[in-house]
Amino acid sequence: MKALFTSLMFAIAGAAGFCQPVQSSCEAPDSIKTLYEFDAKVLAVREMQFYAPGVIEINQNRIDNFLKMLLAVYNATSLPARDSVVKCKPIHVFPEFDLKSINLGVNSAESWIANFLNGVSPTGNAQADELIDTYHLSPGTYLPSIGFLNVKSEFDLNMPALAAKFTQLPGVNYAEPNYTVSDGSNIVSAPTPIENYEFFYAYRWGDCPSGCLSQHTWHFSVNPIGCTVAFVESYGDPVDFPCELTNTSEAGLLQKFDVTAFTAGQVIQVILELKQHSVAELNLLDASGKLVKKKSVSVPAQTEYRTEFSVNGFPSGTYFLALHLRNGVFTRKIAVQH
Structure with a gap:
């Protein structure tokens, strides 16, 4: 890390x-x-x-x-x-690791460990008891044949630091976070x-x-x-989105935002209609969300306004056309095929 x-x-x-x-x-x-x-x-x-x-x-x-x-x-x-x-x-x-448990290698012949495994409190080791009581620790999976013990906490903790404390206790051969596989x-x-x-x-x-x-x-x-x-x-690596990027609300200034036609796979036609005159910015983004082209247009009020957006030379694939207005950003998904 x-x-x-x-x-x-x-x-x-x-x-x-x-x-x-x-x-x-x-x-x-x-x-x-x-x-x-x-x-x-x-x-x-x-x-x-x-x-x-x-x-x-x-x-x-x-x-x-x-x-x-x-x-x-x-x-x-x-x-x-x-x-x-x-x-x-x-x-x-x-x-990288579980925030609620650590793994120990233990010798069960050590009295405090035997008491901990059997639910006896206090265990007889003051340092162990302080850790157990403070962090509400309890035994989890125990494999006596190899001396493996998983210790669980009720809290999310910085487990590398807790494991370091257990390495100081008698009968503990190793202590480490419960790493994610x-x-x-x-x-x-x-x-x-x-x-x-x-x-x-x-x-x-x-x-x-x-x-x-x-x-x-x-x-x-x-x-x-x-x-x-x-x-x-x-x-x-390229990603293929399974969903369309759209805002949940398109109320207010915007009345129409359509991508209606392609010209031989080179030009898309955009139709806008706004309640009030406004300057709009059109941003073309690739499938990763990276800006690849933009243009600004002045859209009159209450009029169907058309503009063209060139995709000549762009690789075929999925794109998103983002319309930026003063009341929000609205997107349309586009499939470009040459």
């Missing part, structure tokens, strides 16, 4: 400064917060490995801060790339020298029990103080 953190810092240095932040919100209903609370805990634990590796309890302020930033990305609905990681490919963290989609974060945090949403697929064969990553820059989000870039 430290090597990954270091490589991310180099990537951030090269990518920062080339994206326009949008105002978002760091608040959400409890039903949405619940979706990202565990993600926030894992991100906080990862960060603790650098600034507080020996602390067992997860810093609640850090959890709250990460939750705010994850909600900021969730609420950044004006960024089509947000739909990529929230709606089309809902991405969450893939924890296989791999999967993930969210990785890293701070920058300024107040922003960089978030990398990685969608992974293809034989993930063996490590995942393919990956596509979306990079966002989040400011937790101002609650702003910028989409920086996306990269990796």
Whole structure:
């Protein structure tokens, strides 16, 4: 993880400064917060490995801060790339280890270990009893033939730090986090020298029990103080979205937004109708959410306005045409075939 953190810092240095932040919100209903609370805990634990590796309890302020930033990305609905990681490919963290258990190699002949296995409290070892009582620990799977013991907690904890405490106890041959087997989609974060945090949403697929064969990553820059989000870039293997990126409400200024025709696979025709005169920006994005072309048009009020958008020279595939108006961003899915 430290090597990954270091490589991310180099990537951030090269990518920062080339994206326009949008105002978002760091608040959400409890039903949405619940979706990202565990993600926030894992991100906080990862960060603790650098600034507080020996602390067992997860810093609640850090959890709250990460939750705010994850909600900021969730609420950044004006960024089509947000739909990529929230709606089309809902991405969450893939924890490196369980936050509620550790694995020990033990000698059951040690009296306190025998008492712990048999539910006797106190166990006779003051240091062990303090850990057991403080973190509500109980024995899980026990394999006496090899001296393997899984120890469970009622709380989410920084398990590398808890494991380190158990290595100091008599009768414990080794102690380590209960590491996760296989791999999967993930969210990785890293701070920058300024107040922003960089978030990398990685969608992974293809034989993930063996490590995942393919990956596509979306990079966002989040400011937790101002609650702003910028989409920086996306990269990796091509992805094919199973859903259409659309806003849930198109009320207000917009009356019509249609993509009606292709001209020999080179030009798309866009029809707009607005309640009031407005300048509109049309952004063409590829399947990853990356901006590939844009144009601005002045649309008169209450009139069916037509404009053409060239896709000449673009690879065949799925694209999204995002219409930016002062009351929101609206998208249409386009299949380009030459």
